[in-house]
Amino acid sequence: MTEPSPSAPITLVLPDGQAIERVRLYERQQLDSGLWMYRIGVPLWQTAAGGGVELAEYGTWVTSAQLRPLPGVDLGGIPAHPRVRTSAPARWAWLLDGRVHGRPATVHAEGCSGATDRAHPLGTMQALDALARPGTTACTVCDAAEALLPILAHGQNDLPAPGD
Numbered sequence: 001m002t003e004p005s006p007s008a009p010i011t012l013v014l015p016d017g018q019a020i021e022r023v024r025l026y027e028r029q030q031l032d033s034g035l036w037m038y039r040i041g042v043p044l045w046q047t048a049a050g051g052g053v054e055l056a057e058y059g060t061w062v063t064s065a066q067l068r069p070l071p072g073v074d075l076g077g078i079p080a081h082p083r084v085r086t087s088a089p090a091r092w093a094w095l096l097d098g099r100v101h102g103r104p105a106t107v108h109a110e111g112c113s114g115a116t117d118r119a120h121p122l123g124t125m126q127a128l129d130a131l132a133r134p135g136t137t138a139c140t141v142c143d144a145a146e147a148l149l150p151i152l153a154h155g156q157n158d159l160p161a162p163g164d
Contacts, residue, residue, distance in 0.1 A: 006077045011068040012040060019068065024057070025075065030083040031146050037061045061140055094127035094144065095119035105136045112142035128152060 009022040024041040031037060039061050046056035069075060093110035097119040107127045108115040122130065127144075130136050131152055138145035 006079065007041070008073055008075050008078055009070055010040065010073070010075070011070060012042060012062070013066050013068060021070065025067070025078055026059075028078060028080040029061075030081065031143075034083075035146075036064060037140065038064065038067055040067070092124050092147065094122040094124065094148075096122050096127070096130050105130065105133075106139050107131055107136065107144050107148065108139040109142035109144045109147070112139055112144070114139050114141040124148075 005026055007024040007026050010025040012020045012023045014020065020042065023043070026039045026041060029037050029039070039059065041057040041059045044056050044058050045053045048054040095108045095110055095112065095115045097106045097108065097116050106114075107122070107130055108119060110121070127148055128151060131138055131148055138148050140146075
């Protein structure tokens with residue numbers, strides 16, 4: 001029997017400023033950019049088989065901007081995975097997971113564990129074109145968001161406003 005992974009309570013700050021106290025923090029992972037991402041679990045209810053409701057947990061990754069420590073809680077035992085820089089790949093390769101069951105299309109780096117077997121390969125320009133379409137997201141588990149989103153944003157603030 002495996003032991004459960006260590007966790008600690010922490011406060012999650014929602015986009016509207018509301019706070020949910022005592023969500024579970026499970027691990028920290030550093031991206032190539034140096035940004036740390038935090039895997040949390042938010043307790044919720046879900047519909048149970050046969051009717052009724054049961055306790056469930058929604059897991060996601062967030063940045064430190066969405067978290068606040070609880071006074072007196074030691075986060076030192078939470079696993080931390082600093083990014084080990086390796087040499088750059090000979091070429092970038094991307095995968096596109098299409099829309100399935102109402103979920104948006106997602107661009108992943110080749111080899112991403114979050115990509116499904118339905119994903120198909122893309123070149124960099126195709127991946128950027130896909131991300132420019134409304135409803136397409138870049139995966140934050142792999143390097144897709146970190147590598148591609150800054151390219152899309154580059155120069156956006158330098159464009160003249162319509163009608164200028």
